[in-house]
Amino acid sequence: MKIAKFGGSSLATWEQIEKVFQIVVSDKERKIIVVSAPGKRYPDDIKITDLLITCGRKSINGEDYSIEYSQIIERYSEIANGLCLSSDIIDEISLNIEGALSSSKENHAKYMDAVMACGEDNCARLVANYFQMKEIDAEYINPKDGGLFVTNEPGHAQVLPKSYLLLHELRNKKGIVIFPGFFGYSEDGDIVTFSRSGSDITGSVIANGVKASLYENFTDVDAVYSVNPSIIQEPKEIKELTYREMRELSYAGFNVFHDEALIPAFQAGIPVNIKNTNNPTAPGTVIVKERKLTNGPLVGVASDNGFCSIYISKYLMNREVGFGRKILQILEDFHISYEHQPSGIDDISIVIRQNQLTSTIENQIINRIQDELHVDHVVIERDLALIMLVGEGMRHNVGTTARASKALANASINIEMINQGSSEVSMMFGVKASDEKKAVQVIYEEFFPKVSSK
Amino acid sequence: MKIAKFGGSSLATWEQIEKVFQIVVSDKERKIIVVSAPGKRYPDDIKITDLLITCGRKSINGEDYSIEYSQIIERYSEIANGLCLSSDIIDEISLNIEGALSSSKENHAKYMDAVMACGEDNCARLVANYFQMKEIDAEYINPKDGGLFVTNEPGHAQVLPKSYLLLHELRNKKGIVIFPGFFGYSEDGDIVTFSRSGSDITGSVIANGVKASLYENFTDVDAVYSVNPSIIQEPKEIKELTYREMRELSYAGFNVFHDEALIPAFQAGIPVNIKNTNNPTAPGTVIVKERKLTNGPLVGVASDNGFCSIYISKYLMNREVGFGRKILQILEDFHISYEHQPSGIDDISIVIRQNQLTSTIENQIINRIQDELHVDHVVIERDLALIMLVGEGMRHNVGTTARASKALANASINIEMINQGSSEVSMMFGVKASDEKKAVQVIYEEFFPKVSSK
Numbered sequence: 001m002k003i004a005k006f007g008g009s010s011l012a013t014w015e016q017i018e019k020v021f022q023i024v025v026s027d028k029e030r031k032i033i034v035v036s037a038p039g040k041r042y043p044d045d046i047k048i049t050d051l052l053i054t055c056g057r058k059s060i061n062g063e064d065y066s067i068e069y070s071q072i073i074e075r076y077s078e079i080a081n082g083l084c085l086s087s088d089i090i091d092e093i094s095l096n097i098e099g100a101l102s103s104s105k106e107n108h109a110k111y112m113d114a115v116m117a118c119g120e121d122n123c124a125r126l127v128a129n130y131f132q133m134k135e136i137d138a139e140y141i142n143p144k145d146g147g148l149f150v151t152n153e154p155g156h157a158q159v160l161p162k163s164y165l166l167l168h169e170l171r172n173k174k175g176i177v178i179f180p181g182f183f184g185y186s187e188d189g190d191i192v193t194f195s196r197s198g199s200d201i202t203g204s205v206i207a208n209g210v211k212a213s214l215y216e217n218f219t220d221v222d223a224v225y226s227v228n229p230s231i232i233q234e235p236k237e238i239k240e241l242t243y244r245e246m247r248e249l250s251y252a253g254f255n256v257f258h259d260e261a262l263i264p265a266f267q268a269g270i271p272v273n274i275k276n277t278n279n280p281t282a283p284g285t286v287i288v289k290e291r292k293l294t295n296g297p298l299v300g301v302a303s304d305n306g307f308c309s310i311y312i313s314k315y316l317m318n319r320e321v322g323f324g325r326k327i328l329q330i331l332e333d334f335h336i337s338y339e340h341q342p343s344g345i346d347d348i349s350i351v352i353r354q355n356q357l358t359s360t361i362e363n364q365i366i367n368r369i370q371d372e373l374h375v376d377h378v379v380i381e382r383d384l385a386l387i388m389l390v391g392e393g394m395r396h397n398v399g400t401t402a403r404a405s406k407a408l409a410n411a412s413i414n415i416e417m418i419n420q421g422s423s424e425v426s427m428m429f430g431v432k433a434s435d436e437k438k439a440v441q442v443i444y445e446e447f448f449p450k451v452s453s454k
Numbered sequence: 455m456k457i458a459k460f461g462g463s464s465l466a467t468w469e470q471i472e473k474v475f476q477i478v479v480s481d482k483e484r485k486i487i488v489v490s491a492p493g494k495r496y497p498d499d500i501k502i503t504d505l506l507i508t509c510g511r512k513s514i515n516g517e518d519y520s521i522e523y524s525q526i527i528e529r530y531s532e533i534a535n536g537l538c539l540s541s542d543i544i545d546e547i548s549l550n551i552e553g554a555l556s557s558s559k560e561n562h563a564k565y566m567d568a569v570m571a572c573g574e575d576n577c578a579r580l581v582a583n584y585f586q587m588k589e590i591d592a593e594y595i596n597p598k599d600g601g602l603f604v605t606n607e608p609g610h611a612q613v614l615p616k617s618y619l620l621l622h623e624l625r626n627k628k629g630i631v632i633f634p635g636f637f638g639y640s641e642d643g644d645i646v647t648f649s650r651s652g653s654d655i656t657g658s659v660i661a662n663g664v665k666a667s668l669y670e671n672f673t674d675v676d677a678v679y680s681v682n683p684s685i686i687q688e689p690k691e692i693k694e695l696t697y698r699e700m701r702e703l704s705y706a707g708f709n710v711f712h713d714e715a716l717i718p719a720f721q722a723g724i725p726v727n728i729k730n731t732n733n734p735t736a737p738g739t740v741i742v743k744e745r746k747l748t749n750g751p752l753v754g755v756a757s758d759n760g761f762c763s764i765y766i767s768k769y770l771m772n773r774e775v776g777f778g779r780k781i782l783q784i785l786e787d788f789h790i791s792y793e794h795q796p797s798g799i800d801d802i803s804i805v806i807r808q809n810q811l812t813s814t815i816e817n818q819i820i821n822r823i824q825d826e827l828h829v830d831h832v833v834i835e836r837d838l839a840l841i842m843l844v845g846e847g848m849r850h851n852v853g854t855t856a857r858a859s860k861a862l863a864n865a866s867i868n869i870e871m872i873n874q875g876s877s878e879v880s881m882m883f884g885v886k887a888s889d890e891k892k893a894v895q896v897i898y899e900e901f902f903p904k905v906s907s908k
Contacts, residue, residue, distance in 0.1 A: 251799045315717055321791045325782035337775045340797050344877025345705045399863035409853035421871020423798025
């Protein structure tokens with residue numbers, strides 16, 4: 001049994017939904033279909049979820065939201081008409097969305113979750129309706145009936161363990177199940193959403209629950225690329241990578257797959273296949289537990305910027321038990337999470353995402369570090385980029401560091417920091433943000449030489 | 455005005471003390487002399503301080519210590535006879551040591567400090583006596599009279615700020631001051647020692663107090679070497695290095711100069727000259743605030759072993775604010791200090807000196823990490839060595855990492871971890887302890903090629 005999840009671009013128009021239909025019926029193993037809300041039809045288009053958010057906010061403020069509401073209904077109608085569905089389904093969808101918009105606004109977060117969830121929920125109703133019209137045994141299943149129960153944390157729902165057992169029952173459905181992504185129900189019966197793009201999570205949780213043989217994640221790219229295509233033209237496609245590799249890549253800017261969504265599949269050892277709705281015969285990228293190490297130490301190079309480093313020095317720092325812990329406590333008091341902390345003997349740098357530092361918080365942190373820790377220096381260095389080299393083959397490949405640092409040196413790029421040694425599958429180089437693209441280029445060229453591509 | 459401190463090997467025999475005398479009188483600027491206790495005369499010899507420790511311990515246990523006591527008096531007598539001093543000085547020394555040994559044993563630590571301090575104290579008396587016999591205007595000054603007041607922490611005394619002002623008065627002494635190293639007095643009038651080899655601290659504190667132009671530290675080597683001579687034959691001598699470089703080198707096994715002792719000199723900007731009592735015309739090594747960058751990025755390569763790494767992994771670790779802080783809190787609860795903590799996205803390694811981990815403590819720590827932090831894995835990897843590359847020139851020298859990691863790769867040495875980016879003057883490579891010597895060799899050969907030596 002396979003779970004197939006389709007993203008917003010795969011459901012943006014009736015033509016796309018027709019492709020989804022063809023994909024699903026072409027493989028009898030595809031028994032459970034998880035759908036996102038209809039996405040953008042063209043770059044400047046507005047996603048249905050974003051229209052719903054505007055409606056919800058306006059409704060809370062007592063403003064008129066009829067224009068956005070009409071746009072939503074129009075989107076669904078356009079799809080229904082294209083698929084030659086009867087108008088009943090649009091009546092059903094309108095009723096559902098009006099119900100959500102007129103529900104209690106007492107708790108704003110809870111209200112917004114109920115409104116936002118309409119995007120996926122009604123898309124699932126619509127897709128199920130189309131399958132039925134095509135005389136396929138298919139059924140819309142609401143997450144409450146399916147058994148997807150979550151914690152009561154609006155926008156950040158966590159799956160409750162009992163859901164896996166309940167969802168297991170979906171195995172017994174004779175026909176195809178069409179399940180809306182992105183949300184579940186609290187034990188009190190309220191709709192609660194996952195974080196944005198959370199439909200990936202729904203698919204992964206169901207895959208775990210029914211012990212699927214494969215979790216297919218349909219999107220609009222042929223594969224996960226080994227590097228950002230906006231930096232390297234026609235980069236190598238990744239055929240296979242491990243959960244750990246995917247996680248490290250997605251940390252540094254690879255947004256193909258929601259990282260929280262990997263957990264349920266990872267825990268059940270279910271492979272995840274990233275595929276293209278627009279080119280379904282392409283094999284895509286498979287995320288697995290273990291893979292054969294071919295093609296050198298690296299599977300990909302990622303990068304991200306917007307980091308800064310808080311540099312602290314104090315003579316004989318390393319004699320002070322508790323020094324590092326006190327610094328982290330100060331950051332925690334400001335709810336600041338840190339990424340790395342390279343350290344010397346008498347100095348330590350804390351790398352954080354710099355959007356966490358307003359100038360007020362920055363001053364308060366510097367003052368507390370000076371007052372409480374009596375340091376010699378504390379300086380903030382801004383605009384750093386982190387370059388991540390990712391690959392299971394790295395750990396036992398003597399010389400990866402040498403090749404990478406040589407490539408950077410040849411390009412006259414100074415290495416601001418290196419973090420290597422904890423993760424077995426990644427190595428991080430910190431460089432100035434202005435060197436980010438060049439650094440990615442030269443490292444990619446070193447490890448993915450042109451001759452070997454394809 | 456210069457401060458000259460002489461170490462134990464420079465005072466081990468009367469012939470050595472004669473050399474000290476010649477050195478001091480050859481430069482009128484050498485006005486304050488700090489002495490250690492007489493050290494070893496030959497490799498299997500016992501230092502006077504160690505004999506005193508045995509006496510003190512036996513005395514506390516009510517055991518007979520007459521053999522060791524006689525050995526101590528014999529050592530001083532041998533020196534006094536060699537220098538043709540009158541027997542009065544040995545009577546004075548005997549009286550002083552007996553006084554310490556028969557003082558109150560109520561507080562063992564305090565008692566041991568009083569006994570141990572006799573080594574330096576009586577060496578100073580003896581040296582002063584010799585200078586006087588040679589008709590040099592010289593005077594033994596006791597730390598209490600000189601104004602060296604310290605905290606009441608036996609074996610770990612910290613200098614009290616008021617000492618610097620009091621010691622400043624030593625400038626006004628007409629003759630040469632002979633000052634015992636290693637101890638000061640608490641405000642209650644008790645003798646309290648610095649940590650072992652603390653005479654370096656005494657010299658540095660006095661240098662700061664009198665605002666000396668130079669602090670000369672006489673030992674038994676011509677210079678600080680750029681690498682451990684037991685690993686590389688005839689290594690390059692360092693002519694000049696900065697306080698920061700010295701500190702980083704001494705962290706990883708360069709025991710030339712007590713690292714706490716650098717602080718007072720560093721704070722007053724006083725250069726420290728490491729010289730050889732047995733070859734006083736050699737220029738030695740000068741530790742300064744700033745130096746010209748010549749001879750490439752590195753000034754030295756150091757290494758130390760006996761480290762282990764606590765590896766902890768947890769999926770989505772980097773989303774948990776406070777995770778790193780909680781780990782450090784657990785270590786702190788066991789009074790364990792850590793050296794470095796390289797981190798990945800979902801994993802962190804804490805590098806600590808493995809002598810801190812008994813198997814009981816290890817189990818307790820692992821249990822607490824598992825129970826309190828719900829981690830996926832926690833594993834301890836033992837027997838790591840840290841290789842430190844040190845040099846002020848490193849920071850702005852693109853390619854140092856590449857050269858070092860290439861040298862390691864060519865020697866088939868796997869890099870277990872890298873810590874670079876906080877310290878401006880050092881870079882650390884972690885390797886297996888079995889690779890330590892080879893790693894130091896190949897890095898030294900890369901940065902200090904034979905042709906350029908001398």
